[in-house]
Amino acid sequence: METRTPPQETAESVGNSLKPLPPGSSSRDVLDALSGMIELEGLKVGDRLPPEIEIANQLGIGRAKVREALTSWQNMGIVVRNKKAGTRLAAEVSANTIHLPFTLKLEAESLLRTHAVRRPLEIEAARLAALNCSDSQRLLISARVAELIAVHSAGEDWRQADYRFHASLHEACGNPLFGQLIRQIQEAFNEVYEAPFGQPHLGQATIPMHTQLAEAVVAGRAEEAARIVGEIMDMVEAEVLEIMESQNV
Amino acid sequence: METRTPPQETAESVGNSLKPLPPGSSSRDVLDALSGMIELEGLKVGDRLPPEIEIANQLGIGRAKVREALTSWQNMGIVVRNKKAGTRLAAEVSANTIHLPFTLKLEAESLLRTHAVRRPLEIEAARLAALNCSDSQRLLISARVAELIAVHSAGEDWRQADYRFHASLHEACGNPLFGQLIRQIQEAFNEVYEAPFGQPHLGQATIPMHTQLAEAVVAGRAEEAARIVGEIMDMVEAEVLEIMESQNV
DNA sequence: GAAAAATTTAATGTCCGACATTATAGTTTA
DNA sequence: TAAACTATAATGTCGGACATTAAATTTTTC
Numbered sequence: 001m002e003t004r005t006p007p008q009e010t011a012e013s014v015g016n017s018l019k020p021l022p023p024g025s026s027s028r029d030v031l032d033a034l035s036g037m038i039e040l041e042g043l044k045v046g047d048r049l050p051p052e053i054e055i056a057n058q059l060g061i062g063r064a065k066v067r068e069a070l071t072s073w074q075n076m077g078i079v080v081r082n083k084k085a086g087t088r089l090a091a092e093v094s095a096n097t098i099h100l101p102f103t104l105k106l107e108a109e110s111l112l113r114t115h116a117v118r119r120p121l122e123i124e125a126a127r128l129a130a131l132n133c134s135d136s137q138r139l140l141i142s143a144r145v146a147e148l149i150a151v152h153s154a155g156e157d158w159r160q161a162d163y164r165f166h167a168s169l170h171e172a173c174g175n176p177l178f179g180q181l182i183r184q185i186q187e188a189f190n191e192v193y194e195a196p197f198g199q200p201h202l203g204q205a206t207i208p209m210h211t212q213l214a215e216a217v218v219a220g221r222a223e224e225a226a227r228i229v230g231e232i233m234d235m236v237e238a239e240v241l242e243i244m245e246s247q248n249v
Numbered sequence: 250m251e252t253r254t255p256p257q258e259t260a261e262s263v264g265n266s267l268k269p270l271p272p273g274s275s276s277r278d279v280l281d282a283l284s285g286m287i288e289l290e291g292l293k294v295g296d297r298l299p300p301e302i303e304i305a306n307q308l309g310i311g312r313a314k315v316r317e318a319l320t321s322w323q324n325m326g327i328v329v330r331n332k333k334a335g336t337r338l339a340a341e342v343s344a345n346t347i348h349l350p351f352t353l354k355l356e357a358e359s360l361l362r363t364h365a366v367r368r369p370l371e372i373e374a375a376r377l378a379a380l381n382c383s384d385s386q387r388l389l390i391s392a393r394v395a396e397l398i399a400v401h402s403a404g405e406d407w408r409q410a411d412y413r414f415h416a417s418l419h420e421a422c423g424n425p426l427f428g429q430l431i432r433q434i435q436e437a438f439n440e441v442y443e444a445p446f447g448q449p450h451l452g453q454a455t456i457p458m459h460t461q462l463a464e465a466v467v468a469g470r471a472e473e474a475a476r477i478v479g480e481i482m483d484m485v486e487a488e489v490l491e492i493m494e495s496q497n498v
Numbered sequence: 499g500a501a502a503a504a505t506t507t508a509a510t511g512t513c514c515g516a517c518a519t520t521a522t523a524g525t526t527t528a
Numbered sequence: 529t530a531a532a533c534t535a536t537a538a539t540g541t542c543g544g545a546c547a548t549t550a551a552a553t554t555t556t557t558c
Contacts, residue, residue, distance in 0.1 A: 024540095027320050051509060062542040064313060067511090068320040071276050075321040084509045084550040110426075117426045120373035121366070128365075177359075177366045181430075273511095300538060311513040316539090333521040333538045 017041060018050075020060035030069035033059060038093045049079065049087040077184070092176065111240055114189045118182060119233045125170050125178040126213065126229040130222035133172035138218040144168045145214035152207050159201065165210060169217065197243055205239070206232045266290060267299075269309035279318035282308060287342045298328065298336045360489055363438045367431060368482045374419050374427040375462065375478040379471035382421035387467040393417045394463035401456050408450065414459060418466065446492055454488070455481045 017037050021029055034055070037043075049055070052070065056063040070087060073079045081087045133141070144165040152158040170179030193202075209232055216225040266286050270278055283304070286292075298304070301319065305312040319336060322328045330336045382390070393414040401407040419428030442451075458481055465474040 028324055031324070053509085056542095064316075064542065065540085067313075068317050069324075071317040072321045072324040075277055075280070075318075076325075081510065082550075083511075083548065084507080084552095086509060086550095113424045113426050116373075116377075116424050117370070117430060120369040124365075124369035175362045175365050177362050181366060302538085305513095313513065314511085330539065331521070332519065332540075333523095333536080335521095335538060 016058070018055065018058035020058070025061070027065060027069040027072065030055075030059065030061070030066060031073065034069070034073075035093045038089070043089055043093075045089050045092055047089050049089070051086065077187070091180070111189065111192055111244070112237065114185060114192070115233070115237055115240065118185045118189070119230070119237075121178060121182050121185070122166075122233060123226045123229045125173040125175075125182065126217060127222045127226040128173035128175065128178070129169045130217045130220050130225040132174040133217065137168070137172040140168050141165070141172060141214050141218055145210050148207070148210055157201075158207070162203070162210075165214075172217070193240075196247070202239055203232070203236045206235050209235075265307070267304065267307035269307070274310070276314060276318040276321065279304075279308065279310070279315060280322065283318070283322075284342045287338070292338055292342075294338050294341055296338050298338070300335065360438065360441055360493070361486065363434060363441070364482070364486055364489065367434045367438070368479070368486075370427060370431050370434070371415075371482060372475045372478045374422045374424075374431065375466060376471045376475040377422035377424065377427070378418045379466045379469050379474040381423040382466065386417070386421040389417050390414070390421060390463050390467055394459050397456070397459055406450075407456070411452070411459075414463075421466070442489075445496070451488060452481070452485045455484050458484075 017040050018033055021033060034049070038049075043049070049070075050058075052063050052066045056066045059066070070079060070081065074081055078089070078091045078093060079087050080090045129137075129141075144161070148158060148161040148165050151161045166182075167179065170182060173179075209228055213225060213228045213232070216222075216228060266289050267282055270282060283298070287298075292298070298319075299307075301312050301315045305315045308315070319328060319330065323330055327338070327340045327342060328336050329339045378386075378390075393410070397407060397410040397414050400410045415431075416428065419431060422428075458477055462474060462477045462481070465477060
């Protein structure tokens with residue numbers, strides 16, 4: 001019986017870069033140590049972290065402390081944990097990272113407030129994307145908007161495609177903080193929105209505008225891109241208002 | 250020996266509003282339950298939460314789970330814990346609140362990125378402030394800018410006054426999320442900035458523009474206010490660049 | 499021999515108990 | 529009255545035990 005020795009991704013290979021913590025370290029120090037390790041090992045989204053027990057042993061602390069730290073990250077959406085499947089990165093952890101939130105139950109009234117914060121960030125991201133994007137990013141954006149149009153005209157659920165399109169814009173803007181912030185804000189928004197309203201397709205009417213937006217971005221017409229995003233956001237806001245009123249919120 | 254019966258703040262009186270959690274609840278559910286209790290009891294910043302053991306008993310869960318949840322809040326800066334002094338609220342917990350957590354060590358390179366995210370938020374907040382602010386907020390803004398000018402011309406440290414002025418703008422915009430976001434972003438920025446550069450007075454040259462900004466806001470000239478904020482942010486960015494280059498970062 | 503079913507296994511999820519640490523509250527002493 | 533001491537009640541930490549579950553492995557079945 002020959003051993004197949006697939007290094008099975010990241011189990012033993014990863015994680016010998018953790019050094020014992022001095023006594024009295026806080027759970028935040030644990031997270032600092034972990035993010036150092038993540039950067040050192042080059043772990044990406046989806047990669048697996050060492051088991052809690054191993055982290056604890058390497059850091060010279062108890063498993064409870066590791067769990068408190070990891071649960072913090074879990075509540076911030078940075079990792080997902082899944083029993084035997086282990087703990088995996090759900091967001092990029094690196095030096096240039098601001099880790100956003102965790103939303104307490106927001107009320108329907110704050111939907112518009114959340115959207116109002118998102119608006120200027122989306123506009124600026126689009127403007128920067130138009131100014132900064134590389135050729136390969138141009139191709140990606142074009143592909144994504146084509147996908148969106150195709151999925152939508154086929155009558156299928158286009159939200160995933162929409163999300164991917166906007167994500168490509170955020171990436172193209174050259175500043176990962178925009179994408180992170182907007183993603184978190186949108187998650188907060190969806191969480192509040194879905195509770196009373198279910199999951200209707202929001203922004204249906206804006207689909208045609210996405211083609212113009214993509215064209216403006218790949219052509220480098222920053223102001224036009226910004227204007228279109230503003231219009232899209234306004235239309236979504238109007239839609240939210242309409243739905244809220246129709247349900248007497 | 251007569252009993253003095255001071256209800257000693259919030260020990261027994263608070264916390265019978267927690268109902269047992271269904272099995273399989275996550276640590277996030279614990280936080281939801283706690284924020285519900287906090288809102289119900291009207292707890293404010295500085296108030297004390299029930300002891301972990303009592304929270305655990307009332308929710309019908311183990312203390313470890315409560316600790317994981319509270320440590321999440323601690324890492325987000327929502328509570329502070331201090332041994333016998335107990336766990337106290339460090340930030341307002343209510344509906345309509347997005348709690349930003351927790352910044353990983355940022356590197357100097359990301360100073361500009363952080364600033365780039367702050368920029369559109371500040372601009373939009375100023376625009377909204379010009380459109381929405383009430384009479385009393387107009388007075389406050391005028392007072393704050395006068396204070397800023399006075400402190401600055403006296404040669405004193407004007408950063409606190411500057412902070413208060415901008416905070417009055419954020420408040421006047423009518424959407425608390427702007428103020429929260431910007432504050433957190435600025436804290437992240439300062440944390441990074443101060444490490445290599447100390448605490449030089451950043452934005453000195455923009456002081457005179459603050460008067461124009463305040464005038465535009467109280468007069469309701471939204472676009473002018475937005476433009477001025479943009480210029481201020483650009484000047485700060487230029488200053489940061491200059492300092493970084495002068496130190497070969 | 500390949501697919502399906504059953505078993506094993508390795509991780510997280512949960513609780514409990516014990517003890518250390520410490521800031522406050524209470525008590526004694528000077 | 530003030531200072532020093534003691535008691536106490538909370539958090540901080542660890543270890544152990546066990547449940548739960550999804551992946552990996554083995555066995556069975558066709």
